[in-house]
Amino acid sequence: MKSRFNLLHFSAIAILEIVIFFLVMIFLNIESVWTLIFLLLAVVGVVIFAKIYRPQFESMTRFFSDNRPTVLGILIVLLFLFPLISPLMIRQNTYWLLVLVQAGIYIILALGLNIQLGSTGLLNLAVAAFYGIGGYTAGLLSLRLGAPSIITLPLAGIGAALFGMLLYVPLYKTKGHYMALVTLAFGYMVVLALDNTEFTGGPQGLMAIPELKFFGYSFLTKPGGLHFYTNYYYFVLVFVLLAIVISYCFYNSWVGLTLATIRDDEIAAKCCGVNSHVWKGISFVTGNVMIGFAGAIYAHMIGFISPPNFHFGESLLIVAMVLLGGLDNILGIIIGTLILSILPEKMRVITEYRILIYGILLIVIPMFRPGGLLPFKPRLYHSSVAEGEGKGRRNSDATQ
Amino acid sequence: MQHNKKRIFYSKNLEMNFGGLYALADINIDVYEKEAVGLIGPNGSGKTTFFNVITGVYKATGGAFYFMDKNLLGKEPYEIAKSGISRTYQSSRLCLDLSLLDNILIGMYNNQTAGYFSSLFNRRRLIAEVRRFKNRAVELLNIFNPELIDRMFRPVGELPQIDRRRVEICRAMAGRPKIILLDEPSAGMTPDETKELMEDIKKVRSTMEDVSIIVVEHDMSVISTVSERVIAINFGKEIARGTYEEVSNHPEVRKAYLGKEV
Amino acid sequence: MGTEAVIIQILLNGFMLGVQYALIAVGFTLFFGVLDIINFSHGDVFMLGAFVGLTLINLFTKLGWMGGGIYPLTLFMIFFFCMLITGFLGILFERFAVKPVSESPPLMSLLATLGLAIAIREAVRLFYPMGSESKRFPELLAPIFAGTSKAFEIKGVLLRYDTLLIFGIGVAVIIVVSLYINKTMIGLGIRAVAQDSEAAMMMGVNRDMVVDVTFFIGSALAGLTGILNGLFYNTVIFDMGAMAAVIGFSAAVIGGLGNIYGAIIGGFVFALTQAFSAAFIPRGSEYMDVVAFGVLIIFLVFKPSGILGEKMHERV
Numbered sequence: 001m002k003s004r005f006n007l008l009h010f011s012a013i014a015i016l017e018i019v020i021f022f023l024v025m026i027f028l029n030i031e032s033v034w035t036l037i038f039l040l041l042a043v044v045g046v047v048i049f050a051k052i053y054r055p056q057f058e059s060m061t062r063f064f065s066d067n068r069p070t071v072l073g074i075l076i077v078l079l080f081l082f083p084l085i086s087p088l089m090i091r092q093n094t095y096w097l098l099v100l101v102q103a104g105i106y107i108i109l110a111l112g113l114n115i116q117l118g119s120t121g122l123l124n125l126a127v128a129a130f131y132g133i134g135g136y137t138a139g140l141l142s143l144r145l146g147a148p149s150i151i152t153l154p155l156a157g158i159g160a161a162l163f164g165m166l167l168y169v170p171l172y173k174t175k176g177h178y179m180a181l182v183t184l185a186f187g188y189m190v191v192l193a194l195d196n197t198e199f200t201g202g203p204q205g206l207m208a209i210p211e212l213k214f215f216g217y218s219f220l221t222k223p224g225g226l227h228f229y230t231n232y233y234y235f236v237l238v239f240v241l242l243a244i245v246i247s248y249c250f251y252n253s254w255v256g257l258t259l260a261t262i263r264d265d266e267i268a269a270k271c272c273g274v275n276s277h278v279w280k281g282i283s284f285v286t287g288n289v290m291i292g293f294a295g296a297i298y299a300h301m302i303g304f305i306s307p308p309n310f311h312f313g314e315s316l317l318i319v320a321m322v323l324l325g326g327l328d329n330i331l332g333i334i335i336g337t338l339i340l341s342i343l344p345e346k347m348r349v350i351t352e353y354r355i356l357i358y359g360i361l362l363i364v365i366p367m368f369r370p371g372g373l374l375p376f377k378p379r380l381y382h383s384s385v386a387e388g389e390g391k392g393r394r395n396s397d398a399t400q
Numbered sequence: 401m402q403h404n405k406k407r408i409f410y411s412k413n414l415e416m417n418f419g420g421l422y423a424l425a426d427i428n429i430d431v432y433e434k435e436a437v438g439l440i441g442p443n444g445s446g447k448t449t450f451f452n453v454i455t456g457v458y459k460a461t462g463g464a465f466y467f468m469d470k471n472l473l474g475k476e477p478y479e480i481a482k483s484g485i486s487r488t489y490q491s492s493r494l495c496l497d498l499s500l501l502d503n504i505l506i507g508m509y510n511n512q513t514a515g516y517f518s519s520l521f522n523r524r525r526l527i528a529e530v531r532r533f534k535n536r537a538v539e540l541l542n543i544f545n546p547e548l549i550d551r552m553f554r555p556v557g558e559l560p561q562i563d564r565r566r567v568e569i570c571r572a573m574a575g576r577p578k579i580i581l582l583d584e585p586s587a588g589m590t591p592d593e594t595k596e597l598m599e600d601i602k603k604v605r606s607t608m609e610d611v612s613i614i615v616v617e618h619d620m621s622v623i624s625t626v627s628e629r630v631i632a633i634n635f636g637k638e639i640a641r642g643t644y645e646e647v648s649n650h651p652e653v654r655k656a657y658l659g660k661e662v
Numbered sequence: 663m664g665t666e667a668v669i670i671q672i673l674l675n676g677f678m679l680g681v682q683y684a685l686i687a688v689g690f691t692l693f694f695g696v697l698d699i700i701n702f703s704h705g706d707v708f709m710l711g712a713f714v715g716l717t718l719i720n721l722f723t724k725l726g727w728m729g730g731g732i733y734p735l736t737l738f739m740i741f742f743f744c745m746l747i748t749g750f751l752g753i754l755f756e757r758f759a760v761k762p763v764s765e766s767p768p769l770m771s772l773l774a775t776l777g778l779a780i781a782i783r784e785a786v787r788l789f790y791p792m793g794s795e796s797k798r799f800p801e802l803l804a805p806i807f808a809g810t811s812k813a814f815e816i817k818g819v820l821l822r823y824d825t826l827l828i829f830g831i832g833v834a835v836i837i838v839v840s841l842y843i844n845k846t847m848i849g850l851g852i853r854a855v856a857q858d859s860e861a862a863m864m865m866g867v868n869r870d871m872v873v874d875v876t877f878f879i880g881s882a883l884a885g886l887t888g889i890l891n892g893l894f895y896n897t898v899i900f901d902m903g904a905m906a907a908v909i910g911f912s913a914a915v916i917g918g919l920g921n922i923y924g925a926i927i928g929g930f931v932f933a934l935t936q937a938f939s940a941a942f943i944p945r946g947s948e949y950m951d952v953v954a955f956g957v958l959i960i961f962l963v964f965k966p967s968g969i970l971g972e973k974m975h976e977r978v
Contacts, residue, residue, distance in 0.1 A: 029547035051726040155436040170963045176768050177700045178962050181915060184908060185955040192955075216504055225853050246520065253526055254512050255518030257498075261506045270477035271455050273510040273575070282516065312904065316776060323773065356784035358453065362777020366770040378499040378553040381918050385534055 009067055014074050021078045025089040028096050028346075073203060079237060080246040097229040101301065103341040105294050108319045110337045111243045111330065112290030117319065118328035119256060120283040121263030123180045126167070127186035127318045130160045130288045132194065132310030134295025139305055140199075149212045153296045160292020161285045163190075168284050172277045187312055194307040205306025209319040212300045219300075232301050239297070243290060247330050250286075252381045259283050260328070260379075313355065320358050323365050327371030328399035335373060405432040408468055408612060409454075409485075409579060415462030416446070416636070423449040425636040427463070427516065434538065436613040438627030438644070440620070442656050446636040447616040448490055450580050455487055456480045468578070482510050484578035488568045490587050492614075494558035500548060502557050503567055504537040505530075507574030515658065533574075540570040543603050562593045566600060573604060579612045586619045589655050598625050620648065632656070667818040668941060676937035677930065678825065678894060681832035684929030685887040686910030687917065688839065689880030691925040694914070695856030696869075696876045697764040699771050701776035705883045705907025706786075707752055711888025711899040713786060713801070716743045719800060729805075737802060741831075742912055745882035752881020753874050755782075760871065779907060787900040796899035799892030803827050828890050835886060839879065841924060852876050856920060912958045918971025926971055932958070 030036060050057040066073055082100075087093045109131060116122040125129075137159035141147040147155075167186050174182055194200050201207070211228075212219040212235065219231040250256050261269040262276045270276055299305050317340065325336025344354045364370065380386055416423045424446045431437055441447050452458045455466050456477035464473045472480050486507070494503050511533070514526040534552075541548045543568040551559070556567055565585060571622045572580050584602065585648035586594045598621070605613065623630060623644060630647040632640040638648035647653055686708055692702045698719070718740045722728050727736040755778060763774040782801045803824035804812075813822045843849035851872045854862035863869050890897045891906075913932045917924025932954060938954035940946040 040437075057543035071733050108931060117769075123772065151946065163425060170959045173963045177772065178915065178966055179918070180700075180769075180772055181911060182959050182962055185912065185958050188905075188908060189952045189955045193949070196945070196952075240745055249520050249523065254514060254529075255516055255519045257502055257505055258509065260498055261495055264497060265493050267457060267477070268489070268495070269506065271457070271481050272506050272571070273478050274506070275476070275478045280611040315782070316780065319773060320777075325810065342632065352789065356781055356788065357837070359777045359780030359782075363759050363763075363774050364777075366766050366774045370766060370770060376497055376555060378555075379502055380553070381530045382523070385530050 006067075009063075010070055012072050013064075017071070017078060018075045021082075021250060022089070025086060026100060028090050030346075033347065040321065041389075059275065076241070080234070083226060083233050086228065094229055095229045097227060097233055099342060099345045101229060101232045101236050102298075104233075104240045106321060106341045107240050107335045108243045108294040108297075109234075109291055109318050110325070110333050111247045112294065114247065114287075114322050114328065114333050115250065115259075115283055115290070116287040116331070117322055119251070119263065119335070120142075120261040120280055122171075122280060122284055123319075124183050124284070124287070124317050125180055125247045125312070125319070127185040127291060128181040128310040128314035129190035130164065130307070130314065131295040131298070131314070131318075132307070133163050134160045134292030135305045135310070136194065136200055136206065137292065138296035139209040139299045142210050142265045142300070143206060143208075149214060149300065151205030152300070153212075153293060156299075157289040157293040160288040160295065164285045164288035165281070168281050170246060171261055171284065172280060184312070187315055191307050191311055194310075201306070203307060205304065205309075206299070207304050207305045209299050209305070211303065212297075212379040221399055230243055232297075233335035236297060239293070243350050244330060244334070246290075251328070252379060256379060316362070320362055323361055323372055326374040329372065329377055332372055332374030362393065405434065407431070408433050409466065411454065411463065411465035413463035414450070414453060414456060414460055414465055416426050416449055417461040422636050424460070426639060427636065429631055429638075431488060431610055431612050433578075433628060434610055436627045438623040438630040439614055439616045440618075440623055440630060440647070441633040441639075445634045445637065445656070448583055449635065449636075450633075451583050451614075451616065453655065454480070455485060455581065461522060470548065470629050479574075485581065485583035486572040486577040486579075488565070488572050488577060488583055488585065490565050490584045492558045492561075492568050494564055494568055494571075497555055499553050500541075500559070500567055501534060501537055501552040504540065504570045504574050505533050506535050507571035508520055508536065509576060510575050528548075536574060537570065540573060541566075544600055557561075562596060565589070565597065569600065569604065573608060576612065576639065578610070579614065582613060582615045584618060585618055586617060586622050592617060594622065598622055601626050624648075663815065665821070666875075670817055670819045672937045672941045673934075674819065674821070675940075678743035678933075678935035679936065680930035681829055682887050682891055682894070682929075683863065683909055683913045683933050684836060684926040685832060685855075685883045685890075686906055687913035687925035687929045688836070688922055689884050690910050690914035691917070691920055691922055692852065692856075692876050693760075695920045696852060696859070696926055697761065698808050699760060699764045700768075700775065701757055701760055701770065702775040702911070703760070703782060704880065704884055705905070705910060706782040706876055706903035707748055707755070708777045708884040708888045708891070708906045709786065709898070709900065710751060710782065711744055711748045711885030712892045712902065713849050713888070713900075714747050714791060714885060715740060715818045715889040715892060716772060716797060716799060716898060717742055719802070722725070733805060740802070740888070741889065745965075746887050749764050749878040749882035752877040752884075755881075756873065757879040760877075769923035783900055783903060790900070793900055799898050801896065802893060825894070832887075832890055835883065836926060839883065840926075843922060843961050848872070848950065859921050882964025910953075911976035912969075916961055916968055917957065918968025921968070921970040924968050933971075 019136070021369040031037070076084065083097060092095055097302065098313065109127065113124060113127050116124045138152040138156040141152045141155060142149070167183070170182050171179060182378040194205075195203050201340055212232070219235070220228045220233065222228050223230055250259075258269070258279055261272070262274060262279055266276050321340050322333055324340060326332030340358070344351055344357075369375075411427055414424055414427040414429075418546050427446070427450060429437070429439075429450070439447050439450065449458065453572055454461045456472070456473070456475050456479070459564070460473055464471050466472065467480075467485060469482055472483065472509065495506075512529065514529045517622065518526050537552070538549055541552070545563060546564060548559075549564070556564060559567065569580075569582070569585070572582075582601065584599055589597060599615070601615070601622075602625075605611065611627075615623065629643065630640075630644050631638060632647050632650065632653045634652075634656040639652040639656060640647045642650075665948045686704065689704050690701065692947030693704065698910045713853070719728070722736050722740065727733075750916040757858075759778045760775060765912050766774075772943075789852060801824065805829070810823065812824075813820050823843055844851055851862070851867045852875065854865065855869055862872075888898075888907075891902070909932060913928035914925045915928070916927065916931050935957050936950045936954045940950040943949060943953060
């Protein structure tokens with residue numbers, strides 16, 4: 001590619017990102033509600049400012065998108081440094097580490113759901129059930145059979161996928177509202193079955209699920225005196241990055257195009273030669289693998305799971321994350337997930353009202369911002385595709 | 401009539417019954433290679449149903465239809481599309497939120513070789529294919545409206561009706577089908593746009609010389625300019641066939657359109 | 663108990679629940695008719711009905727109207743005001759949340775009504791006094807039969823008069839509503855909008871008014887069902903609406919969405935499925951909902967248009 005390494009650009013981006021990085025840590029430290037509200041207002045102010053000075057703002061976003069490898073590279077380095085620096089910066093360091101790990105798990109869940117809901121338009125109201133199937137698979141395998149983590153994690157994904165295939169049999173025969181009802185009923189069935197089956201521990205659930213352990217390295221080990229959550233942080237971070245890469249690859253490929261066409265007009269897709277039943281199944285199962293996998297990580301980390309963890313409300317929360325961020329927009333979904341998983345933890349006062357706020361969000365988003373925070377982005381496949389003819393990309397990229 | 405040419409499509413006693421209502425009854429239509437057939441008839445005469453049946457969207461309740469001597473009755477739409485029949489729709493069925501490029505690329509679905517695993521593990525091959533397909537899309541857009549090339553990465557929903565129809569025609573052509581079905585291409589167009597569109601349809605034939613076309617139309621000027629042979633149907637039955645002059649002067653046809661004997 | 667007694671017991675349970683499911687399902691089907699929307703908040707309107715009823719009972723107890731000769735009137739007022747209040751709340755929800763999203767894609771509107779459902783549920787949990795605990799619902803109907811034997815027996819099954827009265831009220835209301843929809847002008851308007859809202863508007867039907875009335879009726883029915891449910895189980899809780907919504911929607915779908923008789927039949931089918939699986943499947947009472955939902959899914963696959971629904975062809 002034409003872009004060479006530019007030291008000036010590199011240092012500008014590095015400084016900016018490091019500043020933001022420290023600002024985030026300061027943000028996590030803030031406890032006063034009023035400061036938080038002030039901060040939120042400041043964010044709103046910045047958004048309005050960006051709208052007024054649009055051209056300048058656009059040239060800035062273009063600067064970032066032109067230097068995407070640099071931006072992402074530094075960001076990833078900073079994310080890897082976080083557990084090392086945060087004990088020095090943040091008072092309730094372990095707590096926030098845990099919150100971030102859970103946010104990471106939610107990102108994997110939301111990206112998995114996005115393949116179904118965002119890319120293909122399959123409203124899966126049983127996300128939490130598949131999350132639970134993953135968790136219970138991992139928990140049962142390690143508790144009852146003593147299976148090692150390297151086996152439980154992939155099998156959890158496969159378990160969720162198998163149940164997904166089972167559910168897909170009735171799913172592909174139904175449409176719209178009916179399809180939503182099938183997934184909803186399935187979600188209830190799973191929770192009710194878990195609740196009433198002795199083998200899965202009934203309402204008490206599974207207790208004392210062993211921690212993750214790879215090649216003799218237990219995740220309860222404290223690396224260099226840091227909290228053991230650090231292990232999970234790195235583990236989840238790696239898999240979040242992997243989930244992002246997978247989502248990105250699917251989006252920018254024939255798979256993404258085919259699924260999007262099915263979502264927007266199934267008949268037109270079929271008449272172009274797309275076997276929509278098969279593709280919807282592939283999409284559903286792929287999403288469930290990611291969701292089940294996230295369930296296994298959660299089960300091993302927390303060590304205790306029970307049916308209420310995977311209730312319908314949890315499904316709605318994950319759906320709200322995808323909707324808030326923007327259907328089929330990976331960056332948007334990550335932002336949406338971070339907002340909905342970190343902000344309530346930050347505002348202890350509103351924790352009580354958290355679910356009420358999710359509900360109101362679900363009403364308000366379709367009314368005022370049906371596309372979510374970051375809506376439509378043209379599929380570019382690869383930077384080289386937009387070269388040559390069709391330079392229209394330039395003025396299209398920035399306006400969105 | 402067309403004895404020197406090869407017959408590539410024909411239907412035999414094709415029948416579509418919607419709970420007692422015959423939308424198609426005993427339809428026998430044949431199409432030879434490289435020709436354009438016009439299909440006319442008043443509203444509700446079964447023209448669009450005919451398209452829906454032969455693309456597999458509706459399952460015919462009786463008869464059969466053959467394409468390249470293969471019976472396609474009861475086949476799924478994707479199988480029919482694969483065999484080389486593509487279409488446009490009366491009220492356009494583009495994905496308005498997707499980019500113009502995406503809407504044309506999906507027309508080449510059957511030519512894709514980079515699948516599920518290539519998108520993860522063989523990006524190089526995928527991207528090479530995307531670029532190849534994109535060049536074909538540029539080629540097609542160049543025929544109809546070169547200005548559209550600059551808007552390739554914009555959502556189709558931003559385009560005016562006529563350009564949407566062009567994109568839909570590009571999508572239908574992209575996969576190099578043997579037959580293209582055009583379902584009322586002039587629907588929702590102004591008279592000027594309709595004229596442009598007739599030129600466009602001629603361009604389709606000059607670009608893809610071995611393609612056959614079936615046009616369903618209301619606008620007689622489109623039928624008379626575009627098609628060599630016309631078939632008129634009413635109440636799901638054929639009432640006349642021949643050249644445009646023959647059919648348009650046929651008493652049954654005039655009766656069907658004007659509602660009385662002439 | 664003999665087999666006959668077991669069957670009678672199952673049928674009794676099935677019909678008691680069936681009438682409640684039917685009342686909720688009618689709402690789902692009516693809303694779907696006029697707005698083409700699945701209104702998931704309907705289950706929580708049902709829950710609101712129970713809580714409004716409870717509040718009225720507390721109020722009347724304080725006023726000292728819960729005894730003596732005035733009692734039948736008080737009872738009537740509880741039912742009446744509860745239906746009135748939930749009916750108007752239904753219109754309120756429709757105006758501010760349901761109708762504004764009814765034009766968006768089905769997925770979005772479904773999620774919006776799910777959001778509304780959660781908002782209502784959480785509002786009750788947070789703002790009703792001790793809202794997160796389950797509440798005892800008084801046996802309102804028992805005092806009516808104070809002087810009598812209170813129950814009679816068929817083949818060894820004890821049938822309580824007050825329980826039968828719950829069933830009777832439900833059936834009576836269902837009959838009144840179906841007569842209303844079939845015989846009155848407003849009912850005609852509802853049916854016309856459900857058939858083809860644009861054509862109905864051309865014929866001079868005031869669509870907004872019809873939608874309001876439909877939501878009033880549907881929500882009032884749900885409110886009444888809330889009280890009946892409270893009387894039946896003697897306990898109410900803020901999250902009782904979630905399951906009610908799923909079951910009500912399921913019943914409407916089983917019967918055929920948009921068809922009011924279908925909804926009624928669907929309600930009884932669902933309840934009888936539950937009752938029979940509770941009785942005949944090993945550890946059935948625990949798995950009855952799992953079975954009922956399984957039946958629902960199978961039903962959706964083989965007869966997605968429901969028992970009385972019409973098969974639709976998608977326009978191309």
